Amino acid sequence: MDKETLLDAIEAKRTELLNIAFQTGLTSPLAIEYSQELDRLLNLYDELHIRSLKKAQVK
8 A cells, every 4th residue: 555545544534533433422332443443544554654764764
């Protein structure tokens, strides 16, 4: 997955999370599920892009 696609997915999931949290509350099962999905996307971004940048700087 390229960086822009991943950033778009992160922003879309963040928007979904905010919308569902306003509708059902921050501790609703659906809000927690969306939050976990957002966490997975953010971790993937960290893994794929931030760490690769750090490795490139070390070399």
